[in-house]
Amino acid sequence: MFNSLSSFSNDETGSFVSDEETKRQEAEFMYAGIVRDILVQINSTEVFIDEFQEYYDPCNAIFWYTRDTFLYRFLNKALREQDIDTLYGLRYFIKDLHEQLIELHHLSKNDTKSTANANIKTMYRGQLMNLNEFNKKIRYHMNGFLSVNTFLSTTTNKELAIFFVNGEIVHILFQINADESITKFPFAKLSKKSAFGNDEGEILFAMGAVFRIMLMDNELWHVTLKLTDEEDDDLCKLTKYVKNDIVQPIPLVSLAKLMGILARYDKAENFYILSFGPAIASQNAGCIAAVYNDLGLNYKLMEQINKAIRCFQISLDLKCKHFTNADTNPSLAITYNNLGGVYFSQQEYELAALMYRNAARIHRASTNPDQISLAICYNNIGTVCKEIQRYEEALLMYEMSLEIRLSVLPRTHPMIATTCNNIAHTYYLQGHSEKAAEYWKKTLLIQQTSLPSDHLLLGKTYQSLSIVSYEHGFLEQALEYAKKSQKVNSVNFPTDHPKVKEENEWISQVEEELDKLHV
Missing domain, CATH: 1.25.40.10 (Tetratricopeptide repeat domain)
Known part of the structure; x- marks a missing residue:
């Protein structure tokens, strides 16, 4: 099955999928891809699954994947759910399987005759999917992108693929046209390596493959996909920035x-x-x-x-x-800044401000000032000012931070959302709730694009917008935001956690107010 699908469109024509849903899928696709790229960098130094100690050989990764054992389901379930502990435990197998596909893909590409269409391979996959998922991820995304977080098995045997769609929900036959010259997402025929030989004409795609949805025929829901190395521009910029930020x-x-x-x-x-x-x-x-x-x-x-x-x-x-020259070394500024955060959490605001200002001073004095780090310092100084009720100074520091971040970061970067959120909260404390709502909505738009749908920061923004909407008398909107916050909290906290209880009480309060209006 397509165990984990994400779809996103760069063409809004004919799309009935909400912007929020599309942004959620983009963010989850991005982070899954970054996890994949890190895992395939880790070098193998040990045999990692006890059961394989006697028999496993990295050269036989495809054989083990295609055997009718737990491994196929176990690995793809972990990729689908982004179960990082399991993925880390399987890191060497993932690397071996990925590298073997790259090798086979390279060999096949070199063996292909140099004619115009020789590199184009056509393969098929039968799929069962519930109607809601099909509508959200495929039906209304014509000419959009479809990504698969798992390894993807296909076949050159169309009849075999149709056999596999025999079921009781939406039947889909994917026809996949893939150009071997695209090396970003390797794929290869497994006849020589598979545990089943060549009976199924199996072709396996590496995890994370992206396709463009080209055609649809609703007789059997015959969906034509094309392997692509195109990328959404905003998502590509954000992905590159996050990768650069975490690379070690x-x-x-x-x-x-x-x-x-x-x-x-x-x-x-x-x-x-x-x-x-x-x-x-x-x-x-x-x-x-x-x-x-x-x-x-x-x-x-x-x-x-x-x-x-x-x-x-x-x-x-x-x-x-x-x-050397530690007093002007930006690396020291980073640790001073983090110490400021510790002092802030202990309510030692003067010490916190001192650490933040020391960090900012070092950054400004360095030969090539790190603008992003300087923006962090300004943001943190603003937070200290906000806490001690120096609101105008806080807004000034936040605006300085936001100006830098907008000039050097992708427009959907979470740091921009952080500063917008801080500005919103400061306006709210000043009693300017309309300005607060404006900045919280800006915060939400960025977070929906750049964070997973269950991230705690999203829950906090939903809660803030719920409160502001309630105060402005928009009770239905307040309830909608509150339920979204409740959904995030239910993923991150146990049912007896204070945050969950507070959210439930808040929802009850809003519902009671709505009931009074309908009496």
């Missing part, structure tokens, strides 16, 4: 930073700790100091303040000991 010499640290962006802080902690193994021994002091800094930031977000301070102090000591 140690892939485990990259994975940890990505988990932090996704607010999965316990997973991030695990990967940071795992990185303090053989891989880090060969790194220089700057790299090790950076990992301690990032782990400290993660602990701060987990509200484990003592651990955060310890990590920041180790990072600071390493930098002061090994860096």
